[in-house]
Amino acid sequence: MLIQENLTLQEKLRILSDAAKYDAACTSSGVDRRGQSGMTGNSSACGLCHSFAADGRCISLLKILMTNECVFDCKYCLNRASNDVVRAAFSPEEICTLTMEFYRRNYIEGLFLSSGVMKSPNHTMEQMYQALWKLRREYRFAGYIHVKAIPGADPRLIEAVGMLTDRMSVNLELPTGDGLRSLAPHKTRKTILTPMRQIQNGIRQDREIPLLQEHTAGFLEEGKARASVTGAGIQKAAGEQQDELLSWKKENAQPLWSQRKPAARMHVSEIGRRFVPAGQSTQMIIGATPENDYQVLSVAEALYHRYELKRVFYSAYIPINEDPLLPALPGGPPLLREHRLYQADWLLRYYGFQASELLDESRPNFNVLLDPKCDWALRHMEQFPVEINRAPYELLVRVPGIGVRSAGRIVQARRSARLEFADLKKIGVVLKRAVYFITCSGKMEYSGKLTEDTITSCLTWGDRKANWEISHQDSFRQLSLFDDFHMNVPPSMEDRFSVVTGQM
Incomplete structure (x- = not known):
């Protein structure tokens, strides 16, 4: 492994921002555009990506690796130890300089910081910690920071970094342990899930602090009341409460890493920050191993329930290495499959669906020509049509074309008037999809046959060959060694919009 010496900061940025593009924990983008006469500004693709804040704003992040050096040899990774690529590494001071100048x-x-594993997980994580500490304390940077935790790092390091960052994520890498053992033999599910659990517990403990403070205020008020009656107890109550608070901190707070370094000594109260206040997320590579959509979605559902993740990201496998254990994918990355998984993920998180409702063992993969919500509705036509003026909210959000916002508007609007199809269009319902599944005052606008084949044909623009394959998946047909089941179809603009907004 050759580490390039004497590289300029711009050269390091070009190498390490390009190496970071495979971390799909935000919506990556970037373009080179020179300034033009009569125009204001220019654009550089190096290290820029976009993410969405909790209030819906699209924010720009500096997205880089601290180093693309790695002691691990994951078969799917561009930065694996056996690859002959140019290596570079930022120092903590360079990370701070880049962030502040940008x-x-x-x-x-804000900053999105990930890294390869340089020397060891502990060494890498401590370098990241030093960069964040300087950025927060010396440069007084209060912007958004997202950090990828390194599996196998000391728990004290995870805690120390968690007090300096807004969001942390630990990449699950592959959906199952079998896939991890075959393609990433240096990593185990235990080393990945252990920091996930630690971050979850740390966030929970952080939530308990305001409750303890509220309990403290109540205890002091009670002490004051006793003092007004008995003439004693205020100082005693305050002293007892302070002892209680110190005891709680001692029991629940681990000592920070690098206590041997005076510059690293820091207490929570000194920086006034919470532990990973924006929660944690993870990423799975889709298509590198043979898991079906049902397995992938079941894993994501379990992560949401067991580890309280904010988001699971799905990254279509890109064939950048040659290895007999890796799939060839002659049609390119399964981008449309990735989009369908993102759409199904929205259904899990906001629409009340379960993985077992969307897929099962008999039908383990999504129909790539229909979004998962339409696919589910077509397989459950016994629940439709739905009367808009009477159906509960939980049933409205399951109608294709009616999203969370439009369902809420329908419930609110029908309190004062009976809704018609023209009203639904103004509310924001996508009638192109919803018209097959709803009635207004008992009337239905669609007059055709309410069968799965007929509606599927209408929703997929009448592509007869594709529709026949959808409707006759169990029929005999000519097999091909290169059949990718249309997984290489690029996502449409409507698909992209639904993935970003979650409105399906």
């Missing part, structure tokens, strides 16, 4: 120029609003 921020001062209004290019970014």
Whole structure:
């Protein structure tokens, strides 16, 4: 492994921002565009990506690796130890310089920092910790920071970094342990899930602090009341409560990493920050191993329930290495499959669906020509049509074309008037999909046959060959060694919009 010496900061940025594009924990983008006469500004693709804040704003992040050096040899990774690629590494000071210079120029609003494993997980994580500590304490940077935790790092390091960042994520890498053992033999599910559990517990403990403070205030008020009656007890109550608070901190807070370094000594109260306040997320590579959509979605559902993740990201496998254990994918990355999984993920998180409702063992993969909500509705026509003026909210959000917002507007609007199809269009319902599944005052606008084949044909623009394959998946047909089941079809603009907004 050759580490390039004497590289300029711009050269390191080009290498390490390009190496970071495979971490799909935000919506990556970037373009080179020179300034033009009569125009204001230009654009550089290096290290820029976009993510969405909790209030819906699209924010720009500086997205880089701390180093693309790695001691692991994951078969699917561009930065694996056996690959002959140019290696580079940022120092903590360079991370701070880049972040502040980009921020001062209004290019970014935050930092997304990941890294290969340099020397060891502990060494890498401590380098990241030093960079974040300098950025927060010396440069006084209060912007958004997302950090990828390194599996196998010391728990004290995870805690220390968690107090300096807004969101942390630990990449699950592959959906199952079998896939991890075959393609990433240096990693195990235990080393990945252990920091996930630690971050979850840390976030829970952080939530308990306001409750303890509220309990403290109540205890002091009670002490004051006793003092007003008995003439004693205020100082005693305060002293007892302070002892209780210190005891709680001692029991629940681990010592921070690098206590041997005076510059690293820091207490929670000194920086006034919470532990990973924006929650944690993870990423799975889709298509590198033979798991079907049902397995992938079941894993995501379990992660949401057991580890309280904010988001699971799905990254279509890109064939950048040659290995007999890796799939060939002659049609390219399964981008449309990735989009269908993102759409199904929205259904899990906001629409009340379960993985077992969307897929099962007999039908383990999504129909790539229909979004998962339409696919589910077509397989459950016994529940439709739905009367708009009477159906409960939980049933409205299951109608294709009616999203969470439009369902809420329907419930609110029908309190004062009976809704018709023209009203639904103004509310924001996508009638192109919803018209097959709803009635207004008992009337239905669609007059054709309410069968799965007929509606499927209408929803997929009448592509007869594709529709025949959808409707006759169990029929005999000519097999091909290169049949990818249309997984290489690029996502449409409507698909992209639904993945970003979640409105299906």
